[in-house]
Amino acid sequence: MTEQQSGLSVLAVDDEKPALEELAYLLGADSRITAIRTANGAAEALRALGEPGRIDAVFLDIRMPGVTGLDLAGTLARRKDSPHVVFVTAHEDFAVNAFDLHAVDYVLKPVRQDRLAEAVRRVEERRSARAKGDQAPDEVVPVELAGVTRFLMRSQIRYVEAHGDYARLHTATGSHLVRISLATLEERWTEHGFARIHRSYLVGLRHISEVRWDAGHTTVTVGGKVLAVSRRHARELRERLVNLPGQHS
Missing domain, CATH: 2.40.50.1020 (LytTr DNA-binding domain)
Incomplete structure (x- = not known):
């Protein structure tokens, strides 16, 4: 089986242990994901990303002590062939920042399995496009409407x-x-x-x-x-x- 055909390898990052365990459990229930690593904060995540082995996507909390999820995503964005980033957070007010960092998706807590599955689909789409040398087929655009964050696709x-x-x-x-x-x-x-x-x-x-x-x-x-x-x-x-x-x- 080639790397392109293999399942996704992901890293889940959250400073709160119960939230991290729940996220890892939900990711593990998705058959498209074949390897999951976890990190209890940005520093631990950077160590994991520096270890051997492919990581296709990082499912990342935003509000963490010290180096925040936005800080970590900004660091990753400067790397060549960096893993795709999906923000998983209880806070809607960082959606615009996520957009600026080219995040694949922005999933709000409490995380629903169907919503997470959609984020995984978008990661697969981006990975496939990158492997073919294509541009990403679409982009998620967060917008505010009556105090609620909605998500448009660029194609709309x-x-x-x-x-x-x-x-x-x-x-x-x-x-x-x-x-x-x-x-x-x-x-x-x-x-x-x-x-x-x-x-x-x-x-x-x-x-x-x-x-x-x-x-x-x-x-x-x-x-x-x-x-x-x-x-x-x-x-x-x-x-x-x-x-x-x-x-x-």
């Missing part, structure tokens, strides 16, 4: 509108304001089918239903909304659309 987002240091994500069911700049999203999402069309807009190319070039002015229709395309972005947009997989010139 039709276009993004700039709001200073914030950005408004527009989907088929509404919009959500997130604390991240349009420039940051442009840098992160351009390779995933998004294009800057204006200083105020970033659009998902596959969500464009109509493009109009008229007397030097360009507009696109996305989800029924007509958006202006600036002159400086019009040529690049045309080239991106012509080269979009499944499209014909």
Whole structure:
């Protein structure tokens, strides 16, 4: 059996022993996971990660004494081929930080088996994409709605509108304001089918239903909304659309 075909090897990290034991138990009940290590804090986790043997993903608590889960994830993010990170926490208010660190998922305690299974599925998806040299097929985006953290997939987002240091994500069911700049999203999402069309807009190319070039002015229709395309972005947009997989010139 090749490494790609083998099951997942994971590391569970939590400074509270009962929570760590429960997380390890739930992970062990998933047939896709064939090896589980545990660590009672970030320092112990770093030692485990430095030992021989593959670790595909770290299921990580956030609030821990000393080096926090966010600190540890930031350290891992700087490593080449670092393990994928899934945050497992009782606190909703760190979701945006998790997004910035490219976490695969953000699971809230008390952990449900079905929710954890979805996180494992996303880890498998990311591992498979990395092994093939592909980009991750999708990305989880945490948003706040009436004091509750919800999770969108990047593919659900039709276009993004700039709001200073914030950005408004527009989907088929509404919009959500997130604390991240349009420039940051442009840098992160351009390779995933998004294009800057204006200083105020970033659009998902596959969500464009109509493009109009008229007397030097360009507009696109996305989800029924007509958006202006600036002159400086019009040529690049045309080239991106012509080269979009499944499209014909």
